[in-house]
Amino acid sequence: MKVIRNILLCLVTVFIVLAGQVQAGEDFITLASTTSTQASGFFDYYLPLFQRRTGIEVRVVAVGTGQALKIGENGDADVLLVHDKIGELKFIRQGYGVDRREVMYNDFVVVGPKKDPARIDKMKNAVAALQKIAGSGATFISRGDDSGTNRLELRLWKVAGIDPGADRETWYKEAGAGMGAVLNMTAASGNAYTISDRATWLAFQNKGDLDLLVQGDPRLFNQYSLMLVNPEKHPHVKKRLALLFMDWMTSAEGQRAIAAFQMAGQTLFYPNAQKRTQQQ
Numbered sequence: 489m490k491v492i493r494n495i496l497l498c499l500v501t502v503f504i505v506l507a508g509q510v511q512a513g514e515d516f517i518t519l520a521s522t523t524s525t526q527a528s529g530f531f532d533y534y535l536p537l538f539q540r541r542t543g544i545e546v547r548v549v550a551v552g553t554g555q556a557l558k559i560g561e562n563g564d565a566d567v568l569l570v571h572d573k574i575g576e577l578k579f580i581r582q583g584y585g586v587d588r589r590e591v592m593y594n595d596f597v598v599v600g601p602k603k604d605p606a607r608i609d610k611m612k613n614a615v616a617a618l619q620k621i622a623g624s625g626a627t628f629i630s631r632g633d634d635s636g637t638n639r640l641e642l643r644l645w646k647v648a649g650i651d652p653g654a655d656r657e658t659w660y661k662e663a664g665a666g667m668g669a670v671l672n673m674t675a676a677s678g679n680a681y682t683i684s685d686r687a688t689w690l691a692f693q694n695k696g697d698l699d700l701l702v703q704g705d706p707r708l709f710n711q712y713s714l715m716l717v718n719p720e721k722h723p724h725v726k727k728r729l730a731l732l733f734m735d736w737m738t739s740a741e742g743q744r745a746i747a748a749f750q751m752a753g754q755t756l757f758y759p760n761a762q763k764r765t766q767q768q
Contacts, residue, residue, distance in 0.1 A: 516545035517729045520565035523666035526550035528687035552635030563722030566730040568715045571636035585715040592757040593711045598702035600681035614705040615648045627680040632662025641683045687756040
């Protein structure tokens with residue numbers, strides 16, 4: 489009898505230990521986000537602050553916004569941090585996400601060669617600048633990856649009344665790559681322009697002959713938002729842990745940490761969480 493009791497006690501102990509290991513192993517969430525938040529170094533700075541506060545690890549899948557939304561649709565992430573409001577609201581309407589929260593912003597900029605053959609330096613109208621690039625004979629390198637940056641760029645071309653795809657074999661090139669790779673391609677060209685988010689541009693170390701030429705157009709505003717992947721559609725989503733992350737990122741502490749992230753004395757993202765924005 490004593491032997492049986494000892495065996496049972498050992499089995500219970502093993503079960504408790506294994507259960508504890510499973511619980512400990514679940515203290516992470518998967519965040520699908522943009523290459524800009526990764527390439528700028530923001531996550532390397534920001535996510536350890538959250539982990540130290542909560543013990544929750546955030547594992548990042550850094551892709552373009554379009555691909556991040558697809559990952560969310562498939563239930564392969566717990567939370568998204570992306571920057572395409574039109575796509576985000578569609579994601580919510582289709583039932584793939586809930587609880588959209590605007591959390592921080594910066595802007596997009598047009599960069600190109602310092603010799604500036606399109607003569608767009610210091611222009612405040614991004615649409616007019618794109619029209620001049622298209623007519624200059626210079627090259628424009630698009631991300632071409634369905635990212636938030638790429639979606640913004642295509643909308644600007646549409647407003648400009650230009651279909652760049654019609655001449656893509658000449659002046660318009662689609663890279664199908666992240667922002668850092670596109671900036672490298674633009675710098676290597678010596679005669680090319682592109683649109684970048686400001687954070688990646690500031691963090692980019694291989695600027696070469698590139699310069700920031702166009703900024704300040706309200707159409708270049710770049711809002712980042714959090715969304716919870718809908719746990720009713722994907723029950724395995726770690727709702728509790730994901731909401732802890734979303735609550736912290738939109739808290740006073742999390743917002744202060746966003747504002748404190750700088751490079752060369754410049755703020756890369758500006759916090760602007762005010763309220764839940766699911767219905768916006």
